[in-house]
Amino acid sequence: MTRRSFKLVRIARAGGHASILVFFITFLAFPFYWMLMTTFKTTIDLHDVSKNPFLFNEPPTLEHLVVLFQDTQYLQWLINTGVVGIAVVLITLVLAVPAGYALARMAGPWAQTLGIAIFLTYLVPPTILFIPFARIIATLGLQDSLWSLVLVYPSFTVPFCTWLLMGFFKAIPRDLEDAAMIDGLSRFGAFVKVVMPISLAGVLTAVIFAFTLVTQEFVYGVTFITSASSYTVSVGVPTFLVRGDVYFWGSMMGACLIASVPIAVIYDLFVDRFVAGFTVGAVK
Amino acid sequence: MATVEARHISKHFDEVRAVDGIDLLAREGEFLVLLGPSGCGKTTLMRLIAGLEQPTAGDIVIDGRVVTDLPPRARNVAMVFQSYALYPHLTVAKNISFPLRAVGMQRDAIRKKVEWAARMFGIERFLDRKPRQLSGGERQRVALARAVVREPVVFLLDEPLSNLDAKLRNSARDELKQFQRDLATTTIYVTHDQAEAMGLGDRIAVLNQGKVIQIGTPQEIYGKPMDTFVATFIGSPPMNLVEEGASYFGFRPEAFLPREVGNSDDSVGFPFRVTRVEYLGADRLVYGVLEGRTAEAHVISKMPNNIRAEIVAGERYDFVVRRREIHRFDRNSGRHIDGSGR
Numbered sequence: 001m002t003r004r005s006f007k008l009v010r011i012a013r014a015g016g017h018a019s020i021l022v023f024f025i026t027f028l029a030f031p032f033y034w035m036l037m038t039t040f041k042t043t044i045d046l047h048d049v050s051k052n053p054f055l056f057n058e059p060p061t062l063e064h065l066v067v068l069f070q071d072t073q074y075l076q077w078l079i080n081t082g083v084v085g086i087a088v089v090l091i092t093l094v095l096a097v098p099a100g101y102a103l104a105r106m107a108g109p110w111a112q113t114l115g116i117a118i119f120l121t122y123l124v125p126p127t128i129l130f131i132p133f134a135r136i137i138a139t140l141g142l143q144d145s146l147w148s149l150v151l152v153y154p155s156f157t158v159p160f161c162t163w164l165l166m167g168f169f170k171a172i173p174r175d176l177e178d179a180a181m182i183d184g185l186s187r188f189g190a191f192v193k194v195v196m197p198i199s200l201a202g203v204l205t206a207v208i209f210a211f212t213l214v215t216q217e218f219v220y221g222v223t224f225i226t227s228a229s230s231y232t233v234s235v236g237v238p239t240f241l242v243r244g245d246v247y248f249w250g251s252m253m254g255a256c257l258i259a260s261v262p263i264a265v266i267y268d269l270f271v272d273r274f275v276a277g278f279t280v281g282a283v284k
Numbered sequence: 285m286a287t288v289e290a291r292h293i294s295k296h297f298d299e300v301r302a303v304d305g306i307d308l309l310a311r312e313g314e315f316l317v318l319l320g321p322s323g324c325g326k327t328t329l330m331r332l333i334a335g336l337e338q339p340t341a342g343d344i345v346i347d348g349r350v351v352t353d354l355p356p357r358a359r360n361v362a363m364v365f366q367s368y369a370l371y372p373h374l375t376v377a378k379n380i381s382f383p384l385r386a387v388g389m390q391r392d393a394i395r396k397k398v399e400w401a402a403r404m405f406g407i408e409r410f411l412d413r414k415p416r417q418l419s420g421g422e423r424q425r426v427a428l429a430r431a432v433v434r435e436p437v438v439f440l441l442d443e444p445l446s447n448l449d450a451k452l453r454n455s456a457r458d459e460l461k462q463f464q465r466d467l468a469t470t471t472i473y474v475t476h477d478q479a480e481a482m483g484l485g486d487r488i489a490v491l492n493q494g495k496v497i498q499i500g501t502p503q504e505i506y507g508k509p510m511d512t513f514v515a516t517f518i519g520s521p522p523m524n525l526v527e528e529g530a531s532y533f534g535f536r537p538e539a540f541l542p543r544e545v546g547n548s549d550d551s552v553g554f555p556f557r558v559t560r561v562e563y564l565g566a567d568r569l570v571y572g573v574l575e576g577r578t579a580e581a582h583v584i585s586k587m588p589n590n591i592r593a594e595i596v597a598g599e600r601y602d603f604v605v606r607r608r609e610i611h612r613f614d615r616n617s618g619r620h621i622d623g624s625g626r
Binding site: 173175176178179180181182183184185186189194197198 | 331334335336355356357361362363365366367369371372373382383386387430434
């Protein structure tokens with residue numbers, strides 16, 4: 001090939017690369033763009049199909065956000081979601097960190113089986129589990145209380161995070177723990193001073209996953225909570241912003257935007273570690 | 285300084301007898317090498333001494349004290365792992381001081397100790413770096429510095445040179461021997477590399493299938509192998525073994541030479557048909573078959589370069605071995621039969 005054709009190939013390759021990037025960026029950013037536009041468009045502009053839907057055809061408005069914050073208890077729902085999320089994350093860590101470590105270090109054929117068994121419980125859908133859970137919640141007298149969610153949500157976050165952390169712990173060479181034990185620590189000391197600092201990325205991954213699982217949960221929330229002031233975002237928004245066949249699109253999109261942006265930012269900051277979290281131990 | 289003793293120690297993993305009733309004594313200040321093929325139990329034996337494994341039976345005695353039930357941290361041993369096992373989240377300085385901080389030593393004392401250890405291995409420049417920023421050789425030095433820093437009674441080294449490239453390995457071997465001499469700390473060293481074992485060890489224990497086959501100085505192990513396993517495991521190329529009736533006789537490749545250079549009063553002659561000649565720089569390896577035998581007897585001769593005799597593949601030559609260089613082994617047990625000669 002001549003130098004010229006080499007150059008052409010290089011330009012074509014760069015162009016292909018760029019167009020794939022553009023496609024994915026558009027694909028992933030579009031929902032956010034749509035939420036943003038819808039939040040600030042006037043209702044008339046939203047419903048007028050003759051105009052370009054991708055642009056503001058009338059000046060932007062704050063009307064939908066006013067509805068969201070004044071006519072609904074959106075702020076309270078955000079707080080509820082945060083409180084439940086943090087409580088569930090703490091419970092999850094207390095249970096899943098030791099469980100994941102034990103499964104990663106346990107010898108023999110039992111370890112693998114037990115690990116899979118724990119993960120299988122994650123696959124039982126809430127649509128089946130909410131019936132027996134409702135009985136338990138009623139017996140405990142926790143109906144209409146956020147504590148019911150704090151109690152129930154770990155049933156899916158713990159197995160998921162145990163599995164996730166098991167992968168991380170397996171990737172830590174045993175030699176490091178052995179070295180720490182020879183260097184003067186007990187097994188527990190070696191876990192705290194060597195294993196935990198090294199698997200910080202894994203723990204962080206587990207925290208964020210547990211939290212997002214909680215924020216998107218709907219079935220338990222709508223079953224166990226009845227009063228508006230105890231709703232979480234994922235239950236409150238569809239309940240109060242869809243009245244009969246009237247959809248408050250602007251306010252709904254605003255609610256979704258506010259709830260999803262912080263999570264998107266955190267994801268972005270730690271995206272490399274998430275990928276590591278999922279693939280760790282997969283190839284060996 | 286301390287002695288380390290294994291008293292009839294066994295470790296079974298389910299059906300596998302990784303260590304099978306070993307008795308072994310490392311003397312004060314001695315450099316003892318555990319040598320054997322992979323899976324022979326040498327690393328398990330070391331882990332038993334360190335306390336990282338609990339024995340199925342038997343005892344470990346360090347400095348006259350039975351430590352079998354003590355956890356690793358209470359045995360005052362230091363170990364260098366094949367992977368070095370440096371703590372990836374800590375700087376070199378923190379890695380070296382780790383064992384000192386674990387026992388709660390004063391900060392000033394720690395600083396002095398770390399400086400002393402770092403100077404000993406020439407790694408003062410790297411104290412603020414993380415292990416991943418170091419080369420293989422530098423990591424190995426950090427691992428050694430971490431091992432010496434709290435002045436343990438015993439060093440346990442698990443193939444610490446196997447991750448280095450060949451050139452570095454030679455100089456590292458030299459330094460290792462030097463620092464062990466200087467500190468005079470009892471050292472147990474695991475390897476599968478016989479050159480390392482011969483070069484470093486005051487004594488070598490050859491292990492196979494969970495048992496110590498032979499223990500002795502490098503000269504003893506090489507010159508008087510106890511059985512066919514040791515005879516063929518040590519030496520490169522290994523000892524030639526030839527079937528003869530109810531026994532084998534064996535001789536080292538370098539003892540098997542053309543008659544014109546190797547002849548003496550007690551020489552035994554063999555007709556040797558050469559099949560291949562390998563030129564290795566300092567030596568020539570001559571592959572071939574001993575003629576006039578019922579079974580095909582493949583043997584190798586190793587001739588240093590100063591033997592200029594011309595050897596060509598396909599030709600027959602008259603080779604000799606001195607009678608006292610011939611070893612005889614029982615064919616069933618593989619044990620050495622005393623009293624050489626044919």
